[in-house]
Amino acid sequence: MDFGRRDLLLGSAALLLANSSAARAVPGRKLGYAIVGLGSYGLGVIIPQFVNCTHSRLAAVVSGDRAKATRVAAEHGLGAGAIYSYADFDRIRDNPDVDIVYVCLPNAMHAEFTIRAARAGKHVLCEKPMAVSVAECEAMIAACRAADRKLMIGYRCHFEAYNLEAVRLARSGAAGKIRYVRSEHGFVQHNPAAWRLKRALSGGGSLMDMGIYSLQAARYMTGEEPVAVTARESTDRRDPRFREVEDILDWTLEFPSGAIASCQSMYSAAQNHVLLMGDAGRIELEPATRYTGNHMWVGEDGREKAVTPPPGPRVTQFAGQLDHMSESVVAGREPIVSGEEGLRDMRIVEAIYRSVREGRTIRLG
Ligand code: NAD
16 A cells, blocks of 8 residues: 555645545555444444454444444543444534544445445445445446545455465456356344334345345356346245245356356345356355355365465455555555445345246346
8 A cells, every 4th residue: 555645645735625624644554434223233343354454443433323433432442532323423524533434334324324424424335235226336436536535345255365376266267258156145034123124124034135145146256247037935924934035046147158046035044155057067165155264176076175375465255355445545446346336236135036927038228
């Protein structure tokens, strides 16, 4: 990361006007994150990762639970001025210590908090799924663009060593011409009261949660954009967990090269698997996209050889993601998984649901 570039950026009058917090930044300063939503991901996974970051640090917390926020802030050496509620979140515009807002809320709240953050002059890292509709994704991109802020989606697998190595192997022809991808993600959702099962908060069922990994993997492993999708659903509507959202979705993506991806998401079985089959072999990951403990094999027609990513400066996928956003902000570059990438997925998600509803193949523009 070239922090020297920040001096150049600071020389820009336009940027000085547009970004008061960056203007007060000094070269080498770690960018400050506000974590919005102190749930299992924001608090349990992301906040502990700042110790592994080179360019990022925790600067504020946003929560509906004042006591929890006070405790978390104190544990990380933050004072009362670094604590916000959802209601007074917009005051964050006056906090020069916060450069980036990381939205770790239920899916249906992503658009609102991304747009409010952008209007407060902050860059945004938003969890997946980007939002619950194409229209929301477009509004988020527009808000960030209007405020001249960066928008990144929390697609952590783009920073995960096994997935990166699998993509490298696939592009280098290790499996030959890719003809077929299987990509399956699911877990058993036990709690009928979970927000993930409430449409108003989740926007949908397993597709909106684990299905995003299946869809993403199909796209980044092939490096292609699908031209058509055919989907079907299996949900036991008598099961109290699935009154509002789907359980199993099974969809096929057709790619311009002729490759096909067979993808699944589910809330009634555990699965975490990606398999690429080419005319010269296979690349397989299982588990494929977990936080830790992923595995990979290459082979002709099975798991003949276990592969580990090459040794190198290892940061966790989470720290890699956080620092990539900070680096993108400082360099004035688009993050590799920008809002447009989340929008691409949401267009396909809407086509998957439409294919189920209409019982036919949907062509993608
Ligand atoms: P969670 O239920 O553990 O946490 C959600 C947080 O939002 C809680 O702090 C909760 O209090 C708060 N909240 C505010 N308003 C709420 C409301 N009306 N209903 C429910 N909660 C409300 O959920 P999570 O697992 O942390 O997921 C949060 C987001 O992070 C989701 O969008 C999810 O898809 C994403 N996520 C991403 C990954 C990943 O690996 N990238 C992993 C887990 C979750």
